[in-house]
Amino acid sequence: MVLTINGKRREVYVSAEISLLNVLRDELGLTGTKYGCGEGACGACTVHIDGKPVHSCITSAGSSVGKAVVTIEGLEKNGVLHPVQEAFLQSDPLQCSYCASGMVMSAISLLNQNSSPSDAEIVAAMNGNICRCGTYPNIIKTIKLAANLLNNK
Amino acid sequence: MMESKDMEMPFEMDRRKFFRLFGGGLAVVFVFQDVLAFAEGTEAGLVGPVPADQVGAWIHIAEDGTINVFTGKVEVGQNIRTSLSQQVAEELHVPMSSVKMIMGDTDLVPADFGTVGSRSTPQMGTQLRKAAATARQALLEMAAGLWGVDVSSLKTDAGAVSDPQSGKKMSYGQLTKGRQILMPVSEQVAFINAADWKVAGKTMPKVNGRSFITGEHKYVSDMVLPGMLYARVLRPPAYGARLVNADLSAAKSIPGAVVLQEGNFIGVAAPTLETADKAIAAVKPNWETSKQPSGAELFDYLVRNTTNQNKEKAADGLQAIDGAEMKLDATYTVDYIAHVPLEPRAALAQWNDGKLTVWTGTQRPFGVQDHLAAEFNISKEKVRVIVPDTGSGYGGKHSAEAASEAARLARASGKPVKLVWTRKEEFTWAYFRPAGVIKVSSAFNKNGEIKAWRFDNYNSGNAGLDTQYRIARKEIAYHPSRTPLKQGSYRGLASTANVFARESHIADMARMTGMDQLVYRLKNLDDPRLKAVLEAAAKSFGWNSGKRMEGRGYGIACGFEKGGYVATCAEVAIGADRSVEIVRLTAAFECGAIVNPHHLENQILGAIVQGLGGALFERIDFEEGKILNASLSAYRVPRFKDVPGIDIVMINRVDLPSAGAGEAPIVGVAPAIRNAILEASGIGLKTLPLLPSGKLA
Known part of the structure; x- marks a missing residue:
């Protein structure tokens, strides 16, 4: 099947029902997207499909055909980080950072919908992403910084 | 001239040549050393490490000025890659950017017990500071010798030695030319006082932070080697199940699948994960299960099945408590909980000419090396364990399961094999924080004086057992007990259980005497560091600022662990439906001189949030040896919505040695919340988790 990943046409020879996560990681080497639970309960595997956040671990590769898939690797343009990544870099909120890709992808989705979210709106939008190191208050601050960076661009 | 000078200098010629093996993806540094100089006891070509008492074992200064630092500690999110770099940069007078940490690689770094017990900062930090300070002294002496001047007239700054008199200057790299510094690490070398720190003691960003937010960093689960196979392992249906036999024929008929049975172990390896999944599903095993305990009987079981000799004595109870006016007996219980590292156990194993290399996420690379050497009956030198920065541990990744399983399948298939445990495997076959039963009896007077204290812990462990x-x-x-489930280390070890019981009991005693929880503690404490964090937490929280709102209560608790002192205050609100909301938490923490304020705050914050889960709702449910909630949809961990307002007060004692911070801040959370519920409702809960349903009964 042919997938569109980070703006590039990628041909893969897999069965349609295998997860998009497996295809990204094992077929295409895009390992920035993480496995955390396999049931869409932790957010570590979050990618964008046609601009919307989805759990790639419970999304079949076949259902992604003909759609635009964006992963963490697709955010940086010409060596310049996406403003949300830049905010994560500046405010250094995380510990082990295994959740980082999913957090960044979910935060971008939120900010695309709501350019100045309140704390409560951030909590509601991000609640599907687990940071087991427990850095949630730092991540809320980081998303507010990201909103500032985006709004002042 | 230079030649003869060199002979007197504590350097070895041309020992290390670094090159990158894989380029790009797997940046693995190998070190080759001069075979002639290290002829004895070494393998051809690849030479063993420098003795650990030598500076060169810990610090190597490359010709380009790169400071390579070697440590057996590993990075699991606590940010020691950054804080240890700061400490080396400080003592060696080099920029942070020139320090490169080589961590957790058994071929390259001195042997180490493991990244456990909050030892990285006090023990490894001190060791690396000694090595760096000794190295700086050696560089000064070398420059003094070269220039024929007195050492005391020279200065070091930004990776160079200079002579202010003559204006001469040489970089460290020019002085060492990449050779090793072979002189003993001085035990007497003077450190820079924490009060004078310029690089340490400051907030510095995570040194390799960018690679994590671009997805570029390779955790073990992300690594790939040419020709690598993906593995799955057959798991028993329950604890205590025995494999009678298995029909492997269907699995073996799947193209590409390698199927291995060694005793009770059955695993498969295949070119894709999908094929490995199919192959393991095609195995037809016959299991024989045995009677196993269930969660419902857990606490009785633990008390009944103690294994130590003190059992009789424990049953006696405290004798004759003369003249005490009040008495309180209570039993506290603590359930099993899971670490739930977001990156499950993972290993990538490769055999090459009888040598095994395993990349794995473990807190104990040398422990895993020992395990693999014993399992495969080869010498330790034939086993290399490498730990890239790993997706967390929390005390839960001390063991070698994934490494062993991947290595077996790599040996059987003759190819590199990667095994990443599923979340269900991680929840079921890793190990848990021990469950425990804690019986406390106390006798005390109305004036607050405590006369007697009996404290018996069944199964949790020793840490935090004594009372302050x-x-x-x-x-x-x-009293150790026979544990129905596999148990092991956890953040703070048994302190999370023992401090909960002790601090709950103390709050109940204070309440019986009519004294304030804080006043009661301060009255009975001597340790000035513990009193200082209690007072700091209470002040920031506003403990004494008048009346509580209707339906609300305050609670406080304190403890110390591994050189870190913590006091935690909580405010809770009880709803009309008896639901309990954690309104806010304040923690005051002191662990000596602070090495990196932002990262210390992250450690404290992380411990508090993890502590919330264990305090409120985390619990492993099991029945007949089966884990019933082995998934993230069934086992609840703290999420964004669960986090109350958190206020952190850090006390920087530059006059005291730096201690670790990964553990102590967790211990106050559960008892502070419990004691706040006590004040709000009069109900003294005695179980962890406190509120699995979110409501009071």
Whole structure:
């Protein structure tokens, strides 16, 4: 099947029902997207499909055909980080950072919908992403910084 | 001239040549050393490490000025890659950017017990500071010798030695030319006082932070080697199940699948994960299960099945408590909980000419090396364990399961094999924080004086067992028990259980005497560091600022662990439906001189949030040896919505040695919340988790 990943046409020879996560990681080497639970309960595997956040671990590769898939690797343009990544870099909120890709992808989705979210709106939008190191208050601050960076661009 | 000078200098010629093996993806540094100089006891070509008492074992200064630092500690999110770099940069007078940490690689770094017990900062930090300070002294002496001047007239700054008199200057790299510094690490070398720190003691960003937010960093689960196979392992249906036999024929008929049975172990390896999944599903095993305990009987079981000799004594109870006016007996219980590292156990194993290399996420690379050497009956030198920065541990990744399984399948298939445990495997076959039963009896007077204290812990462990309070008579014992589930280390070890029981009991005693929880503690404490964090937490929280709102209560608790002192205050609100909301938490923490304020705050914050889960709702449910909630949809961990307002007060004692911070801040959370519920409702809960349903009964 042919997938569109980070703006590039990628041909893969897999069965349609295998997860998009497996295809990204094992077929295409895009390992920035993480496995955390396999049931869409932790957010570590979050990618964008046609601009919307989805759990790639419970999304079949076949259902992604003909759609635009964006992963963490697709955010940086010409060596310049996406403003949300830049905010994560500046405010250094995380510990082990295994959740980082999913957090960044979910935060971008939120900010695309709501350019100045309140704390409560951030909590509601991000609640599907687990940071087991427990850095949630730092991540809320980081998303507010990201909103500032985006709004002042 | 230079040649003869060199002979007198503590350097070895041309020892290390670094090159990158894989380029790009797997940046693995190998070190080759001069075979002639290290002829004895070494493998051809690849030479063993420099003795650990030598500076060169810990610090190598490359010709380009790169400071390579070697440590057996590993990075699991606590940010020691950054804080240890700061400490080396400080003592060696080099920029942070020139320090490169080589961590957790058994071929390259001195042997180490493991990244456990909050030892990285006090023990490894001190060791690396000694090595760096000794190295700086050696560089000064070398420059003094070269220039024929007195050492005391020279200065070091930004990776160079200079002579202010003559204006001469040489970089460290020019002085060492990449050779090793072979002189003993001085035990007497003077450190820079924390009060004078310029690089340490400051907030510095995570040194390799960018690679994590671009997805570029390779955790073990992300690594790939040419020709690598993906593995799955057959798991028993329950604890205690025995494999009678298995029909492997269907699995073996799947193209590409390698199927291995060794005793009770059955695993498969295949070119894709999908094929490995199919192959393991095609195995037809016959299991024989045995009677196993269930969660419902857990606490009785633990008390009944103690394995130590003190059992009889424990049953006696505290004898004759003379003249005490009040008495309180209570039993506290603590359930099994899971670490749930977001990156499950993972290993990538490769055999090459009888040598095994395993990349794996473990807190104990040398422990895993020992395990693999014993399992495969080869010498330790034939086993290399490498730990890239890993997706967390929390005390839960001390063991070698994934490494062993991947290595077996790599040996059987003759190819590199990667095994990443599923979340269900991680929840079921890793290990848990021990469950425990804690019986406490106390005798005390109305004026707050504590006369006697009996404290018996069944199964949780020793950590935090003793009491910090001034008590005339105490009997304190830990009684190991037969654990129904596999158990092991956890953040703070048994302190999370013991401090919960002790601090809950103390709050109940204070309440019986009519004294304030804080006043009662301060009255019975001597340790000035503990009193200081209690007072700091209470002040920031506003403990004494008048009346509580209707339906609300305050609670406080304190403890110390591994050189870190913590006091935690909580405010809770009880709803009309008896639901409990954690309104806010304040923690004051002191662990000596602070090495990196932002990262210390992250450690404290992380411990508090993890502590919330264990305090409120985390619990492993099991029945007949089966884990019933082995998934993230069934086992609840703290999420964004669960986090109350958190206020952190850090006390920087530059006059005291730096201690670790990964553990102590967790211990106050559960008892502070419990004691706040006590004040709000009069209900003294005695179980962890406190509120699995979110409501009071």
